[in-house]
Amino acid sequence: MGVTELGKLINESRQEIDLAKLNGRIISIDAYNALYQFLASIRQPDGTPLMDSRGRVTSHLNGLLYRTINLLENGIKPVYVFDGKPPQLKQTEIERRRQRKEEEAHAAEAAAKAGNTEEARKHSQRAIFITDEMVNDSKELLTAMGLPWVQAPGEGEAEAAFMAERGKAWAAGSQDYDSLLFGAPRLVRNLTVTGKRKLPNKREYVDVKPELIELDKVLRELGLRDRIQLIDLAVLIGTDYNPDGVPGVGPQRALKLIKEYGSIDRVAKSVGLEKFPMDPIAIREYFMKPDVIEVGELRFNKPDERTIMDLLVRRHDFSEDRVKGAIERLRKSMDRTGGSSTLDAFM
DNA sequence: CGGGGAGA
DNA sequence: TCTCCCCGG
Numbered sequence: 001m002g003v004t005e006l007g008k009l010i011n012e013s014r015q016e017i018d019l020a021k022l023n024g025r026i027i028s029i030d031a032y033n034a035l036y037q038f039l040a041s042i043r044q045p046d047g048t049p050l051m052d053s054r055g056r057v058t059s060h061l062n063g064l065l066y067r068t069i070n071l072l073e074n075g076i077k078p079v080y081v082f083d084g085k086p087p088q089l090k091q092t093e094i095e096r097r098r099q100r101k102e103e104e105a106h107a108a109e110a111a112a113k114a115g116n117t118e119e120a121r122k123h124s125q126r127a128i129f130i131t132d133e134m135v136n137d138s139k140e141l142l143t144a145m146g147l148p149w150v151q152a153p154g155e156g157e158a159e160a161a162f163m164a165e166r167g168k169a170w171a172a173g174s175q176d177y178d179s180l181l182f183g184a185p186r187l188v189r190n191l192t193v194t195g196k197r198k199l200p201n202k203r204e205y206v207d208v209k210p211e212l213i214e215l216d217k218v219l220r221e222l223g224l225r226d227r228i229q230l231i232d233l234a235v236l237i238g239t240d241y242n243p244d245g246v247p248g249v250g251p252q253r254a255l256k257l258i259k260e261y262g263s264i265d266r267v268a269k270s271v272g273l274e275k276f277p278m279d280p281i282a283i284r285e286y287f288m289k290p291d292v293i294e295v296g297e298l299r300f301n302k303p304d305e306r307t308i309m310d311l312l313v314r315r316h317d318f319s320e321d322r323v324k325g326a327i328e329r330l331r332k333s334m335d336r337t338g339g340s341s342t343l344d345a346f347m
Numbered sequence: 348c349g350g351g352g353a354g355a
Numbered sequence: 356t357c358t359c360c361c362c363g364g
Contacts, residue, residue, distance in 0.1 A: 044363095062363065355356100
């Protein structure tokens with residue numbers, strides 16, 4: 001997902017950041033990215049996610065509730081940005097992912113039947129898909145919590161970056177680096193309070209700290225002229241729109257090629273255009289001009305306790321005591337930062 | 348992932 | 356008070 005390989009080239013321009021430094025700041029969070037993380041990590045050892053009595057997955061609601069409250073308690077204003085219609089460019093990749101998830105779901109089932117819980121967990125984590133119902137419940141929860149959220153016309157990541165570029169948000173929040181390609185001046189990764197992440201294939205956990213990545217610093221570190229060159233670099237490595245990148249070209253060689261030739265079209269002429277199943281210039285243009293909208297006034301309101309209880313406790317079998325405790329924390333954090341106020345008040 | 352109880 | 360670890364739905 002996203003341009004994960006780009007991270008291998010980024011060192012000095014990646015800085016750990018204290019949560020306190022984010023106090024009072026708005027972060028436009030890629031909702032899909034966040035929900036995906038919750039669905040991947042909030043699981044039992046055998047890979048079973050949290051579910052209500054009707055078998056509906058609830059891991060995303062659990063994660064969304066507690067993480068959002070944690071952010072608010074630290075004075076951070078999260079604004080979740082939901083995906084709209086994916087661009088045409090992404091269609092083949094979407095179909096490819098759907099097929100792979102189907103296979104992984106079968107593999108998970110088989111492993112579970114064979115009693116291999118580790119395998120089952122691994123495969124079921126790769127089989128995650130986010131349903132409309134999950135998205136709708138998440139939006140309902142956020143609204144009931146008194147938080148604004150944004151419906152992007154296209155990619156949520158693009159809209160979140162646009163909000164950061166326009167100063168609607170201080171930074172974009174995501175695990176992917178795509179926000180930088182979409183023009184976010186700042187990207188915050190690992191936006192968690194008690195960051196613990198499971199190491200792949202191991203039982204160990206490592207501490208993860210929030211990190212701030214600034215676009216201009218990245219360009220300087222890599223020695224690139226502008227964002228267009230960064231996009232060109234990413235297209236060589238592989239993006240959501242050309243996931244394989246150019247076979248045989250890794251991050252290091254891609255950087256060298258962009259510096260040597262200056263742009264992706266010149267690189268393409270050199271390495272051969274047939275190495276690009278998708279038109280690299282079309283991908284670049286999409287990153288430069290994605291489908292985004294100006295967001296209207298965003299408002300933080302008092303939490304609606306009734307609706308939160310109805311959604312989580314009555315409909316999804318959360319424990320009444322736990323949710324009450326969460327609402328209490330939510331109320332306190334909202335009071336401290338001003339329960340009902342416009343987004344502009346925090347700028 | 349994150350809460351909170353157990354045990355030190 | 357702190358760390359570890361189980362459990363949430």
